[in-house]
Amino acid sequence: MRLRHLLAIEPLTAEEIAFLLDQARPFQQFQQYPLKKLATLRGKSVVLAFFEPSTRTRLSFAAAASRLGADTYVFQAEASSLKKGESLADTVRTLEAMKPDCIVLRHSASGAAAFVAERVGVPVINAGDGQHEHPTQALLDALTIRDRLGRLEGLAVTIVGDILHSRVARSNLHLLSKFGCRLTLCGPPMWVPEEFERIVPGVRRVFVLEEALDGADVVMVLRVQQERLHEPMLPREEYIAQYQLTPERLRRARPGAPVLHPGPMIRGLEIDPAVADGPQAAVLEQVTNGVAVRMALLYLLLGGAGGIERSAEIAH
Amino acid sequence: MESSVLPKLLIKGGRVVDPASGTDRVSDVLVVGDKIVAMGTGLEAEQARVVDATGLVVAPGFIDLHCHLREPGEETSETIETGTRAAARGGFTVVCPMPNTRPVNDNAAVTRAICERAAAVAATRVWPIGAASQGSRGEALAEIAAMKAEGIVAVTDDGRPIATARLLRQVMEYCRELDLPVIDHCEDPSLADGAVMREGTQSVRLGLPGMPAATEAIAVARDVLIAELTGARLHIAHLSTRSALELVRQAKQRGLAVTCEVTPHHFTLTDEDVSYDSRFKVNPPLGSQDDREALLAGLADGTVDAIATDHAPHEPARKDVEFERAPFGMIGFETALGLALDRLYHTGLVSLMRLVELFTTGPARVLGRQRRIAPGEPADLTLFSLDRRWTYRVAESASRSRNTPFDGWSFRGGPVMTVVGGRIVYEARRESL
Numbered sequence: 001m002r003l004r005h006l007l008a009i010e011p012l013t014a015e016e017i018a019f020l021l022d023q024a025r026p027f028q029q030f031q032q033y034p035l036k037k038l039a040t041l042r043g044k045s046v047v048l049a050f051f052e053p054s055t056r057t058r059l060s061f062a063a064a065a066s067r068l069g070a071d072t073y074v075f076q077a078e079a080s081s082l083k084k085g086e087s088l089a090d091t092v093r094t095l096e097a098m099k100p101d102c103i104v105l106r107h108s109a110s111g112a113a114a115f116v117a118e119r120v121g122v123p124v125i126n127a128g129d130g131q132h133e134h135p136t137q138a139l140l141d142a143l144t145i146r147d148r149l150g151r152l153e154g155l156a157v158t159i160v161g162d163i164l165h166s167r168v169a170r171s172n173l174h175l176l177s178k179f180g181c182r183l184t185l186c187g188p189p190m191w192v193p194e195e196f197e198r199i200v201p202g203v204r205r206v207f208v209l210e211e212a213l214d215g216a217d218v219v220m221v222l223r224v225q226q227e228r229l230h231e232p233m234l235p236r237e238e239y240i241a242q243y244q245l246t247p248e249r250l251r252r253a254r255p256g257a258p259v260l261h262p263g264p265m266i267r268g269l270e271i272d273p274a275v276a277d278g279p280q281a282a283v284l285e286q287v288t289n290g291v292a293v294r295m296a297l298l299y300l301l302l303g304g305a306g307g308i309e310r311s312a313e314i315a316h
Numbered sequence: 317m318e319s320s321v322l323p324k325l326l327i328k329g330g331r332v333v334d335p336a337s338g339t340d341r342v343s344d345v346l347v348v349g350d351k352i353v354a355m356g357t358g359l360e361a362e363q364a365r366v367v368d369a370t371g372l373v374v375a376p377g378f379i380d381l382h383c384h385l386r387e388p389g390e391e392t393s394e395t396i397e398t399g400t401r402a403a404a405r406g407g408f409t410v411v412c413p414m415p416n417t418r419p420v421n422d423n424a425a426v427t428r429a430i431c432e433r434a435a436a437v438a439a440t441r442v443w444p445i446g447a448a449s450q451g452s453r454g455e456a457l458a459e460i461a462a463m464k465a466e467g468i469v470a471v472t473d474d475g476r477p478i479a480t481a482r483l484l485r486q487v488m489e490y491c492r493e494l495d496l497p498v499i500d501h502c503e504d505p506s507l508a509d510g511a512v513m514r515e516g517t518q519s520v521r522l523g524l525p526g527m528p529a530a531t532e533a534i535a536v537a538r539d540v541l542i543a544e545l546t547g548a549r550l551h552i553a554h555l556s557t558r559s560a561l562e563l564v565r566q567a568k569q570r571g572l573a574v575t576c577e578v579t580p581h582h583f584t585l586t587d588e589d590v591s592y593d594s595r596f597k598v599n600p601p602l603g604s605q606d607d608r609e610a611l612l613a614g615l616a617d618g619t620v621d622a623i624a625t626d627h628a629p630h631e632p633a634r635k636d637v638e639f640e641r642a643p644f645g646m647i648g649f650e651t652a653l654g655l656a657l658d659r660l661y662h663t664g665l666v667s668l669m670r671l672v673e674l675f676t677t678g679p680a681r682v683l684g685r686q687r688r689i690a691p692g693e694p695a696d697l698t699l700f701s702l703d704r705r706w707t708y709r710v711a712e713s714a715s716r717s718r719n720t721p722f723d724g725w726s727f728r729g730g731p732v733m734t735v736v737g738g739r740i741v742y743e744a745r746r747e748s749l
Contacts, residue, residue: 010521087633087636087637088637088638089636089637107638109638109639109640109641110522110523110524110592110639110640111522111523111524111591111592111638111639111640112638114591114592115592115638115639129523130523130524130640131523131524131525132522132523132524133523164520165523167523170521170523193520195516195517195519195520195521196520198517199517199520199521
């Protein structure tokens with residue numbers, strides 16, 4: 001059976017993930033070419049259904065589709081009929097009736113991607129569903145780590161910030177734990193509940209950033225979501241004092257440990273500008289790798305030439 | 317003789333289980349008109365409809381303390397007619413609809429309208445529950461005495477807790493003198509705010525906002541203290557957590573007039589069953605395995621007074637949305653007995669007598685009433701099987717709504733016949749049960 005949708009990292013095996021990452025490799029090289037256009041998916045169309053504001057993820061998917069020769073159509077919730085009260089189920093059925101070959105979905109509700117996948121007949125890629133998962137982000141992060149350190153297996157990875165409300169953190173936790181990584185979560189205690197230790201193996205919680213960074217092979221910094229509704233924000237100065245990734249704190253990690261951030265980055269809040277601009281920061285590689293990973297995924301899901309047989313190796 | 321012109325119903329050979337008298341023996345029951353007139357073996361009656369109840373349990377009519385019939389105001393989800401037909405199929409002879417209709421049942425006119433409509437179309441008896449506060453807004457007391465005169469049997473602001481300790485105190489003092497129980501939906505509003513399921517491993521995995529178990533117990537603790545202060549009768553609706561149950565147990569030990577009910581879905585399912593399927597979205601949310609075990613223990617040891625369904629119909633379109641946006645609630649009349657038999661009786665956790673009590677004398681006592689099978693009593697009877705296999709098909713439900721996770725579940729034993737005031741309001745087809 002082939003991979004039909006990409007809704008979450010959690011149900012995938014390490015082998016399936018490694019396969020997806022391997023598929024991305026030629027597309028990484030492709031990003032360096034002066035002429036970045038393939039005809040592989042010519043005639044195919046991808047709907048970018050974004051029910052929540054996003055610039056970088058949407059642009060990344062658009063670039064990935066375009067470079068494979070597919071056409072993209074953007075659906076923006078703000079300009080849609082949602083405000084007229086149309087349900088998500090009806091909206092996606094309408095989108096499907098326009099006969100796209102794939103729907104890329106970003107939505108503020110956890111589970112929205114699964115909800116849509118159950119109701120349409122085309123592949124669905126989860127581009128972030130609420131606080132649940134953001135699987136392509138975890139794939140591009142894994143690719144970035146593998147490029148920098150040559151492997152994923154057994155790494156010590158420290159994730160800093162609002163873990164509870166982060167779909168990026170969830171996808172990364174699932175992915176990295178499947179490769180035997182030792183995961184350290186650090187952030188304000190109300191955002192790092194103990195449940196995470198039961199959800200994925202190999203997780204520990206440390207509430208002092210210096211300790212959390214000790215010996216880390218990789219550091220992931222999460223965005224501080226200031227728009228949080230039901231959760232009062234810590235005072236900004238308190239967060240900075242306790243949890244900002246500064247050059248001094250980063251020295252507790254292994255020399256050269258890459259620093260990842262899913263963006264958009266708020267310099268001076270969760271990350272010191274000196275770290276953001278320093279040699280350990282991998283933020284721009286993440287962005288480039290995002291296009292490669294998404295190309296690989298679209299190629300697999302939309303059955304580009306040879307893609308169907310190759311993807312048959314994915315038993316899912 | 318007057319009885320000769322009244323319809324007769326002779327139920328022969330059933331196992332009469334009557335918690336009020338402690339009776340558990342095979343006996344015929346003769347009903348004339350709306351009353352039970354005779355019991356014993358070898359009863360005969362001319363021109364009677366004879367029901368062979370051999371192998372069936374004959375119990376007092378089941379009472380459901382907690383349901384939503386949606387009329388007036390949301391008739392696309394349920395009506396008094398369709399809801400009570402579903403209730404009758406579940407073996408219920410009395411249902412107590414919550415006041416959160418549109419308009420809210422907070423005054424005598426709405427209560428009267430509900431009772432008149434029920435008299436015209438309902439399959440079961442309908443004993444409405446009135447709002448505790450006007451519009452259930454938690455500000456000023458509703459017309460409780462006037463509603464009582466029209467037939468309400470309790471008050472509540474269900475869907476939300478009675479807002480403040482001060483208001484609760486006033487409601488309780490008022491209802492103590494009216495001899496009405498005060499039913500409360502117990503949750504701390506600040507902890508429940510925005511939550512769509514129980515907080516725990518599953519909510520964190522799914523990325524759904526959860527409320528901790530303490531959300532319920534905090535409110536129960538407040539309510540028990542106010543019950544103690546006022547001496548009023550307090551009934552905790554749809555109790556779902558170990559910690560809240562423990563507070564009820566302690567209150568009972570201290571001799572307070574505190575009672576509670578548990579729903580079939582809370583003693584059957586847990587938060588581990590929740591995915592993004594909105595049929596599993598209920599309030600209070602499905603709890604942990606530990607909570608479920610505590611509820612089962614409370615059902616067995618007598619701490620829990622009643623099984624109540626919290627039948628909460630929502631038309632399909634309202635539930636066919638993202639989990640976070642879906643309304644809370646599942647329908648429950650038709651599966652309540654099947655689930656209770658499966659989880660409580662067939663497991664050996666409770667006796668048949670205790671099981672029947674949870675559906676009959678238990679809820680009756682909460683309302684200050686009696687329920688028994690004896691000559692002279694109203695002929696409300698529930699006949700059920702302990703062993704016939706059947707499968708629930710929600711497509712065949714009498715309810716207007718379809719929001720249940722139990723579609724396709726198979727059960728061992730269930731309702732066979734429901735008699736309300738001597739009238740057969742539900743009779744299972746032979747092939748279906």
